[in-house]
Amino acid sequence: MSILVTGGAGYIGSHTVKQLLREGFKVVIFDNFSSGKEELIVGGQVIKGDLRNREKIKEVLASFPIEAVIHFASLIQVGESYQNPQKYYHHNLVTSLNLLEAMLENKIMKFIFSSSAAVYGLPKKIPIPENHPLSPANPYGQTKFFVETMLQDYSRAYGLQFISLRYFNAAGADPEGQLGEMHEPETHLIPNILLTLLGKKEKFYLYGTDFPTPDGTAIRDYIHVTDLATAHVQALKKLLHQEIHADFINLGTNKGYSVLEVIRQAEEVTGLKLNYLPRPRRQGDVPILLASREKAEKKLDWLLNHSDLSTIIKTAWEWHQKVSF
Numbered sequence: 192m193s194i195l196v197t198g199g200a201g202y203i204g205s206h207t208v209k210q211l212l213r214e215g216f217k218v219v220i221f222d223n224f225s226s227g228k229e230e231l232i233v234g235g236q237v238i239k240g241d242l243r244n245r246e247k248i249k250e251v252l253a254s255f256p257i258e259a260v261i262h263f264a265s266l267i268q269v270g271e272s273y274q275n276p277q278k279y280y281h282h283n284l285v286t287s288l289n290l291l292e293a294m295l296e297n298k299i300m301k302f303i304f305s306s307s308a309a310v311y312g313l314p315k316k317i318p319i320p321e322n323h324p325l326s327p328a329n330p331y332g333q334t335k336f337f338v339e340t341m342l343q344d345y346s347r348a349y350g351l352q353f354i355s356l357r358y359f360n361a362a363g364a365d366p367e368g369q370l371g372e373m374h375e376p377e378t379h380l381i382p383n384i385l386l387t388l389l390g391k392k393e394k395f396y397l398y399g400t401d402f403p404t405p406d407g408t409a410i411r412d413y414i415h416v417t418d419l420a421t422a423h424v425q426a427l428k429k430l431l432h433q434e435i436h437a438d439f440i441n442l443g444t445n446k447g448y449s450v451l452e453v454i455r456q457a458e459e460v461t462g463l464k465l466n467y468l469p470r471p472r473r474q475g476d477v478p479i480l481l482a483s484r485e486k487a488e489k490k491l492d493w494l495l496n497h498s499d500l501s502t503i504i505k506t507a508w509e510w511h512q513k514v515s516f
């Protein structure tokens with residue numbers, strides 16, 4: 192039996208594929224390579240296809256012995272989702288609908304979903320527990336919320352077993368140097384700082400210096416991508432071996448760093464000085480996002496091994512210095 196990984200050629204997907212293979216799982220990657228890269232394929236069988244094509248994903252699920260699906264494939268830019276919500280509903284919602292339909296047709300009933308802290312919107316409580324009210328503040332977050340709603344309905348009506356993993360800020364790179372982050376355009380903080388320090392980006396804009404935080408910059412919860420990958424393997428093992436029907440689990444550290452703290456840490460790791468340009472806050476940016484990680488530790492037997500800020504930045508720095516694609 193194999194595990195289907197949609198978006199397995201992307202940042203978080205590729206790190207998860209690496210761990211799945213290491214744990215002895217057979218993997219089928221389904222990716223349209225819109226943002227995924229050949230260079231991030233470390234093994235498994237690769238099928239090039241787009242989840243918007245319902246017949247294609249049905250054909251794949253009918254021809255491989257798939258036991259469970261891990262669904263990473265999605266568009267991920269919050270800003271773009273404001274400008275072009277239709278694109279996000281097609282790419283993130285229709286794709287998930289197609290995938291679930293193909294799964295039901297082939298009686299594949301185990302599903303892990305890449306959700307996001309974006310489902311919570313403006314937090315009423317910090318750290319954010321999983322039972323916090325859901326009120327996404329942007330179309331990207333809405334698409335994640337709608338898929339979660341669909342999953343609950345499918346679980347109740349058809350017996351789908353799922354775990355929705357709500358990631359906070361994924362960061363860092365494979366400690367063995369094989370994989371890392373490379374989005375185009377890059378909208379994430381740490382790669383943007385490092386690419387500017389390397390001279391691969393001209394300017395670094397610091398969005399928001401008047402948040403109600405100690406230094407005025409936004410505080411986020413950064414989780415190392417390898418720890419995220421481990422959480423997926425743990426979630427998969429639980430789905431395969433335990434009677435889990437429906438669960439929502441945060442993946443974060445419960446520790447936050449402001450943008451200025453991240454810049455300082457990056458300067459320390461690299462020995463370089465960042466010149467940044469302050470800019471107004473971006474639409475929908477909240478002052479502080481921190482995950483409660485109690486549930487993940489308890490339910491997934493999951494421990495953080497790489498998620499201190501210094502390891503996150505060191506691994507990302509090694510990756511960005513050597514990567515040329």
Ligand SMILES: NC(=O)c1ccc[n+]([C@@H]2O[C@H](COP(=O)([O-])OP(=O)(O)OC[C@H]3O[C@@H](n4cnc5c(N)ncnc54)[C@H](O)[C@@H]3O)[C@@H](O)[C@H]2O)c1
Pocket residue numbers: 197198199200201202203204221222223224225226227228240241242243262263264265266267282286305306307308357358359360361362374
């Ligand atoms: N990076 C983060 O900090 C973060 C935080 C919260 C949630 N997430 C979620 O994690 C998942 C992975 O994010 P990532 O940072 O690895 O993104 P990524 O862009 O690196 O990976 C997405 C992958 O999906 C593929 N893909 C996109 N649309 C597709 C389609 N229609 N059909 C087939 N393949 C398609 C892309 O080619 C790419 O390989 C996404 O669902 C994202 O919403 C990411």
